Amino acid sequence: MAKAPAGTLYRGREGMWSWVAHRVTGVLIFFFLFAHVLDTALVRVSPDSYDRVINTYKTPIVNLMELGLTGAVLYHALNGLRIMAIDFWEKGPRYQRQMTWAILAVFVVVMVPGAYFMLEHTVRTMFGSAT
């Protein structure tokens, strides 16, 4: 069948969207690791150029990306535990929805203070501080 006009998006629930988010965070982490392996390998080429590359990371934008990376890894890890529970715990499939909300709660509890400490330095440098 030819395309257009498009059909609607499937209205899946927690299970489907947690899977979508798992995929997205997984791909993001993969691209980070790709860059990370490259820049870390640079230290074997020349410690000096390694230092110079790492110095270029010291910007507010990279700081935000670091926060995003932390969020992606945290979500991927927590949802991974949920998936293992679904796979190996007999009652896992029955409680999958509750487990989704539970890991999201843990995510928020960790990320809110996490964001504060990770961004504190950048915010202070950019906007100054009384002290």
Next chain:
Amino acid sequence: MTVTDERPTVEVAEHQRLVTLKIRRYDPEVGPEATWQEFQVPVEKGDRLLDALHHVKWYIDGSLSFRRSCAHGVCGSDAMRINGVNRLSCKVLVKDLGEVITIEPIKGLTVLKDLIVDMDPFFEAFKSIKPFLITNGNAPTRERLQSAEDRARFDDSTKCIMCAACTTSCPVFWNDEAYFGPQAIVMAHRFIFDSRDEGADERLEILNEKEGVWRCRTTFNCTDACPRGIQVTKAIQEVKRALIFRKV
């Protein structure tokens, strides 16, 4: 086909109200592309969505095509995507669906016309898991007895009516028609965990293939879509565990 939005004055009795059915239509003899068409339909309090579709077909546009047979949630013919999710149109009430109801064919199978899809790949997957009793040796002269507990082990998966709502709600199946899909796995589950059947190993090997149970990503769309309330994802997980631990 062009998108028509003819809205003739529809007579609405006092005990009725008007709803809009937004239906995704496709007719290969009219045009190569699917279009959305809207119909104004008077409905009563207790009407099912199927009643509204009948109203369109019988009184407004006889060319609208959809499958239905028993109209009471048993034959499994009228699975379609209603407001974004797979449901049987004979089992959902119009009063639960809002003023504008979108209706699309189920996803992942080739659309033949309007809401009718080619079910062949679906039935092929069903056949490939050997959905029949397999035993060795001579048949007993009396019936094959089974305890209530043994029967309860696979009770949930016997409820399947093969409507394809689960299989076509699966994101993995949308992208790969070769995947067996939830329905075939549920049907395999029904025999694998049946104490009278001796073909469990055979079926487990079939589902151990590349396009078998391991493609399941536990999105739980199938469990939500099943009009019979089968815990589809749970059944798939039990098959996976039977494969991992080699224990039925």
